[in-house]
Amino acid sequence: MDHDEFRRLGHQLIDWIASYRERMEKLPVMSPVKPGQVKARFPAEPPRRGGGAAAGLAGIDADILPGVTHWTHPSFFAYFPSNASYGSVLGDLLSSGLAAQGMSWQTAPAATELEEVVMGWLRQMLGLPPAFTGVIQDTASTATLCALLCARERTSGFAQNHGGLQGGGPPLTVYASDQSHASIEKAALLAGFGKDHLRLLGTDGRHALRLELLQAAIEKDKAAGRRPCAVVACVGTTATTSIDPVKGIAALAAKHGLWLHVDAAMAGTAMVLPECRVHWEGVEAADSLVVNPHKWMGIGFDFSAYFVRDPEHLVRVMSTNPSYLRTAQDGEVRNLRDWGIPLGRRFRALKAWLHLLDEGVEGMQARLRRDLANARWLVEQVGQTTDWELLAPVHFQTLCLRHVPTDQRDEKRLAAHNLAIAERVNRSGKAYVTPAVLKGKQMIRVSIGAESTERRHVEAVWGALRAAARTV
C-alpha cells in the first residue's frame, strides 16, 4: 500500500468509525452470532496475492461487525464500562503510525518521557501522594502479577538470584478476600506460591474482607512456620464493587511486614472525584496499586496504571541488562523494559495524553458524577419496587439486583428465573447485563458508565428487566 492509498483508505476508515458510533444505538448490544459463524466467512488459507486491503475494509460491515459485542454502546451494562474515547482512538492511531518501540529510553525518548508526564497527571487526578511512581501495564492481571512477584522477592531477600521458590525456605503466603478478582488467585499461582499458600478470606455482609480473619490467618501461618508475604486489598470488587478496609489492612501489613497491593482496577477511576476518596482511606500506605484507566476513565484498552512506592525494587525484580540493550544514557533515564514483564513497549502514553487533553479533569468529573447519579436513580427505583432487591451496597455505579417474585423463596428456582431474565435481555439486543453468582445467590449486575449512556438508557434497561421478569 502506498502513501496515497493509505490516505484514501485511512479517511474511509475514520469515516466508518464515526458512522459506526453514530448508528451504534440501533445495533444489538450483544453480538447475536453463533459459534463458528464469523470464522466461516474467511478462507482457511492465507492470501497468496496482495492488494486486498480495500476489499477487506469494504467487507467489515458484513464480515466483522455482526460478530462484535458493542462495548461502547449506550446500553452496555455488562462487566464494566470499557470506554475508548475518540481522543484515545486518535492517540492510539498516532502510536501505530509512529511505530516507536519504547523498550529503552534511547529507542523512543518521547514514549518514555510522555509516559512519565501522563502517569504524573493520573497520580494527581487520583489524589495519590508524590511518593507513588506510575508505569503503564497492559492489564490489572499483569500488574497484580508484578506486585506479587515484587512481594515474593522482597520477603525472600531476592531468592530469584539463588534458589527461587525452590530454595527450601519457609513457604510464603498470600492473602485476599473471597471476593477478590480471579486474577489475584491466577497471579499467586503463576508466581509459584501454590494454592495451599493462598488464603481467600471470608467477607462481611457488605462483602468486604473481615480484618479479624486476616489477622487470625497471618498469626496462624506464622505460628506454623510459614512467612506471610503479601495481602491484596480490593477497592471495588468485581462482583459487587465492595470495598475492603484498606486502612486496617495497611496496619496489619505494616505490623507483620507484608506487601500491600491495592486492586482498584475498576473503581479507582471514581477517585478522580474528591468526594469518593474516603473509600480508599489508607491507600497511601500501599506498596503497589493498580487502576485501569481503560475502563470507566475512557482511555481505550489496553492501559492499566500501576503505581509503586519503590520503583527501584520493581526494576531490580524485572531488569535484564544484556549488552545488546545497553545505551549511552543508562543510569540517567528510565528504561521501561525493566518496569514490567514484556521487553517491547508500545507508545501508549499518547492515547492517555489526547484523552485527557480532550476531556479535561473537569469534564471527566462531570461525566463520572452523571454516572453516579444514574446509579442512584436506579437504586431508588429498585427501592420503590417490592419484588426486586439489591444484594450489595451501591458505592459507585454498579448495582447487583435480583427479581424475587412474591412468595418465591426457593434459591434454585430464583437462580433459574434471574438467569433467564438476564439472558432474555441480552438476547433482545436492547441491553447487555452480566449474570453472576454472589455467595450462592444468582444476581444480575448492572454496571453503568459507558461514555454515551444517558438517563434514558438506564430507564430503558430497567424497563427491559422488569418486562423480562414478567414474561420469562
Add this chain to the structure above:
Amino acid sequence: MDHDEFRRLGHQLIDWIASYRERMEKLPVMSPVKPGQVKARFPAEPPRRGGGAAAGLAGIDADILPGVTHWTHPSFFAYFPSNASYGSVLGDLLSSGLAAQGMSWQTAPAATELEEVVMGWLRQMLGLPPAFTGVIQDTASTATLCALLCARERTSGFAQNHGGLQGGGPPLTVYASDQSHASIEKAALLAGFGKDHLRLLGTDGRHALRLELLQAAIEKDKAAGRRPCAVVACVGTTATTSIDPVKGIAALAAKHGLWLHVDAAMAGTAMVLPECRVHWEGVEAADSLVVNPHKWMGIGFDFSAYFVRDPEHLVRVMSTNPSYLRTAQDGEVRNLRDWGIPLGRRFRALKAWLHLLDEGVEGMQARLRRDLANARWLVEQVGQTTDWELLAPVHFQTLCLRHVPTDQRDEKRLAAHNLAIAERVNRSGKAYVTPAVLKGKQMIRVSIGAESTERRHVEAVWGALRAAARTV
C-alpha cells in the same frame, strides 16, 4: 469530541502519518534529544479544562517528533526490523474504533474467531504442522514466560494447585544457551525456578548451543536429584542470529521428558520462505514456539505469535472461571482470557488480517528475499575489505561486524574503537546500528529489514561505517 470533530482530526492525523512516512528518510534515525527535553515541553499538571485535542495534535511536530527514534526508517539497522505496515496501522485503527474486548468468546466473537483464522494462516505460512494451535501474545517475553509456566506445571503434576514451587519436591531445572535472549533468564526467574536452577550452556564457534553440554547438564542434574523441566532452543539468537540444533535438542528433550520451547522471535519470519526452513528442522517436536510477526514480518507491535501443541494444557495453567466470567457458550468456544496472562484482550487479529490481505504471501516472500539479498551483498563487501571482519555466520539478515585496523590487536582498544564508530554513525542521524558485545568482543550489529530499506540504504550505511572508522 463529537463525531464531526473526530472525522476532521482523524483525516488530519491520517494525512500527518502519510506525510511523516513520506519525509522520514530526511529525519535523523536516532532521536537527538537529551534526557528530560521532551518532558520539559509538557505541563506537570493535568489539564483542568478539556477541548485541547486539536491543539495537542497540532503540536506533535514540535513536541513529540524530535523525541522519536524512527523504527520504520529505511536506514534503521539497529536491534531488529520492527515494521508496522500501513495495512496493520489501519487494522489497529479499526481495533481502537471498535473497542471490542476479547476476553471471552461472547464478549467479542469476531475477535476470537478472526484470531483463529489469522493464526491458522500464520501457521501455514511458517510451514508448521496442523498439530500446532496459535494464539496472540503481546511479546516473546510474555510467550516464553507462558511456556516456562506450562513446563513447570507439566513436570510438577500441577503443583500450582497444591504447594506450588514451595511444596518441597525436587528442584526443577531449565536449560538454554548462553546466547539465548535475556527474556529467557527473566522468565525462569519470574516463574520462580531461581538462578541456581537455570543452566545457560556454552556455545560453539557458530554460537549455537552445544548438545553434549546440554546432555551432560541434564544427566548431572538428574544424578543430583534435581528434575530437568524445560529447554529453550533459539532459532536466531539476538546477538548473532545463531541457530541452535533443534532436532538434537528435541531428541534429548524427548528422552528426558523436558518441555521444548523454541524461541524464533526474530528469525521465525524467515520461515515464510521454504528455503529457510532447514534452519529449524525438528521444530515439529516442540511443545511451544514463539515467532514475532511484529518484527520483520511487518505487523505493527504488539503481535507475538505463540504456538502450542497442547492448548488444553495452556488453558489448564492459565484458566480462571469465576461466575461473572461464565457465558452460555463456554465449552463449545475458545475463551482467550484462558490462553495467557492478561484477562482483557484487544482485537489484535485485525492488524494481521489487513497486513496479510495487503501484502499477500508472495509479496512478503519477495520482500524477505530482497532483504536476504541485501545482507548477502553486505557480506560480500565485508569479505572484500581487509580491515573489517564478520564475527558470526550470517544466516539471515543480521551482520555482526567489527573494524580491525591493521596491527591493532588490543581487545580493549578495539572495543573502544568500534563503540566509537557505532556512536558516530548513530549520532549522525544518517543510520542507526547496535553496538553489542559478543564473547568479549565489541561488535557492531547491522540488522537489515525495514520495509522501506533498499540496496542504496545498505550501501549508505556501509559507507558511513567505513567513513567513521577512518575518522574516529
